[in-house]
Amino acid sequence: MANNDLLKWVTSDVDFYELLGIAFENCSESELRRAYRKTALKYHPDKVGKNFDPEKYELFQAANDVLSDPELKAKYDGHRQAKLQRQRANELFEGKRRQMKEDLEARERGGATAGVKRSREDDEMQQELRKLAEEGRKRRAARASMMAETASSPAPVPRKEATQEPVKEPVEEPTKEGSAAITEDQPEEDEIERLERRIREAEQAKAKRKAEKKARKSGIFVPSDSPAVPEAGLKMADRDTFTPIKRPDIFKGPKADEKPSASPKFSFSPSTPKKNDFAATMARLRAAEKQRIEEDILQKEAAETVK
Structure with missing residues (x-):
């Protein structure tokens, strides 16, 4: 081929x-x-x-x-x-x-x-989310009631005399709904009490200085820490003849009738504090504490939502 x-x-x-x-x-x-x-x-x-x-x-x-x-x-x-x-x-x-x-x-x-399992898991997740949301609403309601009770409680009245002991504020019994929240926020309440105690001590020290200054102006200086003479122990004749001891003025500052050579940098005038200053200070403290508690609540809820 x-x-x-x-x-x-x-x-x-x-x-x-x-x-x-x-x-x-x-x-x-x-x-x-x-x-x-x-x-x-x-x-x-x-x-x-x-x-x-x-x-x-x-x-x-x-x-x-x-x-x-x-x-x-x-x-x-x-x-x-x-x-x-x-x-x-x-x-x-x-x-x-x-x-x-x-x-x-x-x-x-x-x-x-897998679709059946996924739908079942989605249902369980939705139920868990609803449960967490309900618990969050209950906690917010309890904390709101607690803050309302704290804001509505009466402020302590400032004392006129420095020797008087401060009157303790009445402690209200916590409600059933807010008992858990009060237990959790006990450190905040302790902080408020500490601030109130410091304010009262400052007011007492200021009143003590006012009394001593007034005594120095009148020429009779009786220190507050000196033992007081009981009135029951004095007789009627002794009361008539009793004269207070005038101590020498050892302070170098100007007297009441003298004019200062220069204007002082700091003023401790008795007209500065008023009766409403303490109440206003306490109101500001409570408002600041309330705002801080609200911010803490929002942060905790945001953290729980992310989890």
């Missing part, structure tokens, strides 16, 4: 090696002749007789001629190798596509049960 006639078989899809029954790696001239003689028994007309198939015999002869020619064999091998690569790529692609399809179907099957 001429080479021009064999060119059409170079691009054939038939595997000539398989047709001749020879391996691609062992295709030598001797192996090719041996395989040709062995395979000719299946297709030669003298061997098969009336079962002769012309197309099969022509294909058999073309396979032998192509593989016998080195140039045609090289072209056929290149075409055959490219075909095998395409076939393997298709098989690999089909395998991946089949795997993807199976994974998708498995996810769809698992998604049905």
Whole structure:
């Protein structure tokens, strides 16, 4: 068969090696002749007789001629190798596509049960959020009632005399709703009491200084820490003849009838404090404490919401 006639078989899809029954790696001239003689028994007309198939015999002869020619064999091998690569790529692609399809179907099957579990978890989460919100509202109501009671409690009245003991404020019994909040805010109440005690001590010290200054102006200086003379122990005659002891003025400052050489930098005038100053100070303290407690409550609620 001429080479021009064999060119059409170079691009054939038939595997000539398989047709001749020879391996691609062992295709030598001797192996090719041996395989040709062995395979000719299946297709030669003298061997098969009336079962002769012309197309099969022509294909058999073309396979032998192509593989016998080195140039045609090289072209056929290149075409055959490219075909095998395409076939393997298709098989690999089909395998991946089949795997993807199976994974998708498995996810769809698992998604049905996962959807039920997810909906159940969402319901439980919603219930927990509602429970936390209800507890937060109860705490806010208890703290609001506690702050209202603290703001409405009467302020202590400032004392006129420094020797009198401060009167303790009446302590109101906490309500059932605010008992838990009062227990939590006990440090804030202790701080308020400490501030009130310091204010009362400052007022007492100021009143003491006023009394001593007034005594110095009148010429009679009786220190507050000196023991007082009981009136019950004095007789009527002793009261008439009793004169207070005038102590020397050891202070270097100007007297009441003298004019100071220069204006003092600090003034301790008795007209500065008023009766309403203490109440106003306490009101400001309570307002500041109330604002601080509200800010603490908002911060705690924000932290609980984030959790």
